[in-house]
Amino acid sequence: MALHAKPLQLNTADAGFEAAFAARLHWSADTDAAIEQRVADILADVQKRGDAAVLEYTQRFDGLQAPDVKALEITQAELKAALDSLPAAQREALQAAAARVRKYHEAQKKASGESWSYRDEDGTLLGQKVTPLDRVGIYVPGGKAAYPSSVLMNAIPAHVAGVQDIIMVVPTPVRGSVATGGSGEAAVSSRGERNELVLAAAYVAGVTRAFTVGGAQAVGALAYGTATIPKVDKITGPGNAYVASAKKRVFGTVGIDMIAGPSEILVLADGSTPAEWVAMDLFSQAEHDELAQSILLCPDAAYIAEVQAAIDRLLPTMPRRKIIAKSLNDRGALILTRSMEEACAISNRIAPEHLEVSSSEPHRWEPLLRHAGAIFLGAFTSESLGDYCAGPNHVLPTSGTARFSSPLGVYDFQKRSSLIEVSEAGAQPLGRIAAELAYGEGLQAHARAAELRLNPVPPMREPT
Amino acid sequence: MALHAKPLQLNTADAGFEAAFAARLHWSADTDAAIEQRVADILADVQKRGDAAVLEYTQRFDGLQAPDVKALEITQAELKAALDSLPAAQREALQAAAARVRKYHEAQKKASGESWSYRDEDGTLLGQKVTPLDRVGIYVPGGKAAYPSSVLMNAIPAHVAGVQDIIMVVPTPVRGSVATGGSGEAAVSSRGERNELVLAAAYVAGVTRAFTVGGAQAVGALAYGTATIPKVDKITGPGNAYVASAKKRVFGTVGIDMIAGPSEILVLADGSTPAEWVAMDLFSQAEHDELAQSILLCPDAAYIAEVQAAIDRLLPTMPRRKIIAKSLNDRGALILTRSMEEACAISNRIAPEHLEVSSSEPHRWEPLLRHAGAIFLGAFTSESLGDYCAGPNHVLPTSGTARFSSPLGVYDFQKRSSLIEVSEAGAQPLGRIAAELAYGEGLQAHARAAELRLNPVPPMREPT
Known part of the structure; x- marks a missing residue:
């Protein structure tokens, strides 16, 4: 039997969309x-x-x-x-x-x-020292x-x-x-x-x-x-x-760093990119392994059909076609949306690792995209260019964790120390504020440490 | 029996220093x-x-x-x-x-x-979008x-x-x-x-x-x-x-965020700060709970004796004296060092949550301090001012984790998405580099996704 790759076709206007969409997205790291x-x-x-x-x-x-x-x-x-x-x-x-x-x-x-640092009017220095x-x-x-x-x-x-x-x-x-x-x-x-x-x-x-x-x-x-x-x-x-x-x-x-799940690509397409390019981009994710996920969101049904035809045409040429087919059949999806705006909203729900905006007006849609590891703008920006050599990191948050985490970066190999240097003048108002709050929390030594820097030193308050 | 607080006295010149120092620092989060x-x-x-x-x-x-x-x-x-x-x-x-x-x-x-973002000479855009x-x-x-x-x-x-x-x-x-x-x-x-x-x-x-x-x-x-x-x-x-x-x-x-261990303060003192101020700063950490740790590093033996005398004098005045005494007796230390330089080196080994540089020349020592959650510079900068109102965050890495982590900050409530927009001109050299490396990794779909953007599109290479 010939190998085929038929990603699940969904339509956001269908009654069963939400359930089918949730089922397709579902993945959980089994702890063994x-x-x-x-x-x-x-x-x-x-x-x-x-x-x-x-x-x-x-x-x-x-x-x-x-x-x-x-x-x-x-x-x-x-x-x-x-x-x-x-x-x-x-x-x-x-x-x-x-x-x-x-x-x-x-x-x-x-x-x-x-x-970075700055000084208050009273000479107090505040900032952060960043060190590797x-x-x-x-x-x-x-x-x-x-x-x-x-x-x-x-x-x-x-x-x-x-x-x-x-x-x-x-x-x-x-x-x-x-x-x-x-x-x-x-x-x-x-x-x-x-x-x-x-x-x-x-x-x-x-x-x-x-x-x-x-x-x-x-x-x-x-x-x-x-x-x-x-x-x-x-x-x-x-x-x-x-x-x-x-x-x-x-x-x-x-x-x-983060524990990575399977790799994913989401392609947001308005139909202006050659369908073969998009098909190959979906393949490039699917070829990683059978759990990898490739999803296309597009408001143009005819274009989705073109992409499926390109998948059919190109699959036999791929050395890793077995992995690609299994990944696309089990986890892939081609989703017809009502509009590009809706496609952006769905993308935000997925918070994909890789997000291609395969559109002739990528800067129109980019501001609507709130959660993604990396955003690839325009038809010439294939994910694979970013994977190897565009410059940004290819270690990206997977499985929706782009909602709260970031690409690997220089910041992951640095840490910060707060810097505080309170002047004698600054210690007067700050000491009074700190003492008031510390007494309120029942931490009298905190209060006294602040008050000892006041001039004159006030009497110690009784605990309440 | 009268309550007393006698932090362990150590001397870096003693033969048994390393073992005693390691034992005093030891703390582990028991998982129950x-x-x-x-x-x-x-x-x-x-x-x-x-x-x-x-x-x-x-x-x-x-x-x-x-x-x-x-x-x-x-x-x-x-x-x-x-x-x-x-x-x-x-x-x-x-x-x-x-x-x-x-x-x-x-x-x-x-x-x-x-x-932030920048454009290459060929018009390719690279950057990061920071969002809450x-x-x-x-x-x-x-x-x-x-x-x-x-x-x-x-x-x-x-x-x-x-x-x-x-x-x-x-x-x-x-x-x-x-x-x-x-x-x-x-x-x-x-x-x-x-x-x-x-x-x-x-x-x-x-x-x-x-x-x-x-x-x-x-x-x-x-x-x-x-x-x-x-x-x-x-x-x-x-x-x-x-x-x-x-x-x-x-x-x-x-x-x-990080899972916090007991709170700690390390005071690096050159003997120029009133001893009572330092004693109260040590108390302010010790009063949190019995596992809290207060350590003084100082090259001046007479000053250490003054701080101990101040501890003896002030302890009876503190409402939370029982907690303070237990914390100082069980986990506190007053360490005589050979020099301020050695004190800085020991501080780096501890990577303390709070680090007070209680010195008349704090900016001489600050560059030597590589690992700390927050650094408090000079005699007027009591930790308690930072705890409440100086401005920097008081949620800080504990238990030596300042070696690799940072104070809680705005960055903990943001995430980053890489932005990549490759121009048609940029896709030519980048596509050739990416394809070369992708073929080398055996990922032919990655290579082809890059090559489809080349003009002309080269023939596909056989897998090696």
């Missing part, structure tokens, strides 16, 4: 109690036994044999050699993408990541989801923020060994499968040190530190269920 | 499996039964009887009446504090929370930790960010009833204990709606929404172990 328990055990073991535990799990899960964790470190010379070994076109593309991502994040730092984190860990998946572009997108903002130590961990499982975090017998070797493009990206992005470890054991090593792998302040980067569970568990000991 | 299970059950029940579950738990835990959840809402008129009912001095202090907090957060928004969250929930504890200042510190940044709906929840347990989240028999009444200063603060800070519910059931109501209590995008504010556990559990469905 068995995985959680195993991850808790691995983390406790790494915290207790350090390097020895990391070595053992790396051998067991990745089939990688090494005399010590030091032997799992990839040197800067090896990273550079990986870059040098690339075909020229690939090397230049990587460097060009890195340069654009760096430029964008430098602008981001300038616009929203600098220290000291050391961060970047988790890079091995195997089929090894994306060098993700190395750039995680490491460059950290580098631009001014982070001194950027520690990358990337599993390099031995071919024929089980997946990281799995169990069972593994082929054991002293050399795992390294992805040269990933190592080259690490060199270009300014990674300081790199270790070929992965899974919960790598997250534990970064969170607690071992004799060889330094403890970091924050861990970012995507991973499988074991990695996600481990990141959640160490949150608080270290910072983490 | 029984609390976690009960919270999970309450959340599931609120998600399933909505208002009915909220009503039941409010009666059971707070002893509060109501016909429906609507009856638990506090109207704007009631909030305003609370403000009007305050003594003039208290009302004016509250309004003055709110005005200063608002001014500071407006400066913060201007400095780091505005949208639609709706947030603010948890305000009832009972002994009911702090109106915390209402200001949570609600004002949300209001300045532009959040339309600020929903406050505050338990009002009936006197004689059990604590929120507890169990057992409760006195049941239709009117719980309301804190007028908290309600007045809500009015001043711009809270939109308020409900007298608390505990895990309030967190659940805000995270999932009920027929009466609207679903929010983010929940901030402190609470007991039940509230903290519930916030962690709903994280991902909604955003949350």
Whole structure:
């Protein structure tokens, strides 16, 4: 039987729309109690036994044999050699993408990541000092989801923020060994499968040190530190269920970025973009994995039919057509709306990770779009340009979390300290206000600390 | 026996310093499996039964009887009446504090929370759109930790960010009833204990709606929404172990702020500040609760003795002296350092929530201080001025998390969307770079989506 890809067709004017729409959007991260328990055990073991535990799990899960964790470190010379070994076109593309991502994040730092302060009339100084984190860990998946572009997108903002130590961990499982975090017998070797493009990206992005470890054991090593792998302040980067569970568990000991769900694209189309372009954009999300979600919102029924025809025509040409078809059949949707305005309103309900405004007048609709990880304006702005090299980060909030969270950025690798310097003159009115409120809250030491700076110092009030 | 407060005295030159210092700093949030299970059950029940579950738990835990959840809402008129009912001095202090907090957060928004963009030479637009969250929930504890200042510190940044709906929840347990989240028999009444200063603060800070519910059931109501209590995008504010556990559990469905540990102050002193001022600043932290931590770092042994003498002299005058004494005896420390430089280095290891630089040259030391929630510069800047009214937020990272996180701010109530508009000219070089990298990652649909925008469109490459 021929492969087909028929996203669910919906019409906002239909009575059953709301229910069908909600069902199609539904996704929930199942927490697997068995995985959680195993991850808790691995983390406790790494915290207790350090390097020895990391070595053992790396051998067991990745089939990688090494005399010590030091032997799992990839040197800067090896990273550079990986870059040098690339075909020229690939090397230049990587460097060009890195340069654009760096430029964008430098602008981001300038616009929203600098220290600031002001002085009151009485000389009191108020502000915030913005400083980089000291050391961060970047988790890079091995195997089929090894994306060098993700190395750039995680490491460059950290580098631009001014982070001194950027520690990358990337599993390099031995071919024929089980997946990281799995169990069972593994082929054991002293050399795992390294992805040269990933190592080259690490060199270009300014990674300081790199270790070929992965899974919960790598997250534990970064969170607690071992004799060889330094403890970091924050861990970012995507991973499988074991990695996600481990990141959640160490949150608080270290910072983490968001836990990502399946990737999504929403295309808002007015019918002015070639239908094949939109079809290919929907494919580009669907090809990630079967849970990825591609949705088209459009007020023009004839155009929706054109896009479906383009899907039918283009699907057989795609090497990853099986994944694309399953994703589009199970989770995709082509939704006919009453208007572009309604399409914008529905988009806000979805709060998509990627939002393409495939319209001849994108700036008419952009102000109506309140929630999205990234907004791609106009027909020439395919999501894939943003994924690789336009400049903005491709690590974006998924599953509707764009309602309350943001793209990965320089700000994720900085923290802020409030600065307060109260002058003697300023301490007089402020001290009276603070004391009044502190007595009201029953915190007399707070009140007295303020009052001791008053001239003259008033008598202490009795507690009420 | 007379009450005494003798913080542990340490000397960085002693052989045993490192071990004693580490032991004194140690604190860990015990996760109580029984609390976690009960919270999970309450959340599931609120998600399933909505208002009915909220009503039941409010009666059971707070002893509060109501016909429906609507009856638990506090109207704007009631909030305003609370403000009007305050003594003039208290009302004016509250309004003055709110005005200063608002001014500071407006400066913060201007400095780091505005949208920005730039155009490349080829016309490609890149930037970020910064928008407020639609709706947030603010948890305000009832009972002994009911702090109106915390209402200001949570609600004002949300209001300045532009959040339309600020929903406050505050338990009002009936006197004689059990604590929120507890169990057992409760006195049941239709009117719980309301804190007028908290309600007045809500009015001043711009809270939109308020409900007298608390505990895990309030967190659940805000995270999932009920027929009466609207679903929010983010929940901030402190609470007991039940509230903290519930916030962690709903994280991902909604955003949350950090889970706070015990409050801490670190005073870096060069001996130039009156010893009584420093002693009172240490008290002001210690009076919060017995787990609070007050530490003095100073290179002058005679000054440390003066501070201890001031502690001895002042302690009997403090109404909360029992809590202060226990906190200082169990968790406090007076540490003699070799120099101010060493004191700064130790401060960076602690990454304190509150850091007072009680020195005649605070700007000499400030650049050496890399990790702290808030830095209070100079003798007149008591922490308590910052707690109430200097302007900066008093919700700060605790337990060393200032290494990677920041004070609560306007940025916590905003989110960012990347903006990308690639021109036709820009799509040519970008498309070639993206396609090269996408083919390298084995994502052919990504490559083709970029290539379809090229002129002419190149032939599709075979997968490698």
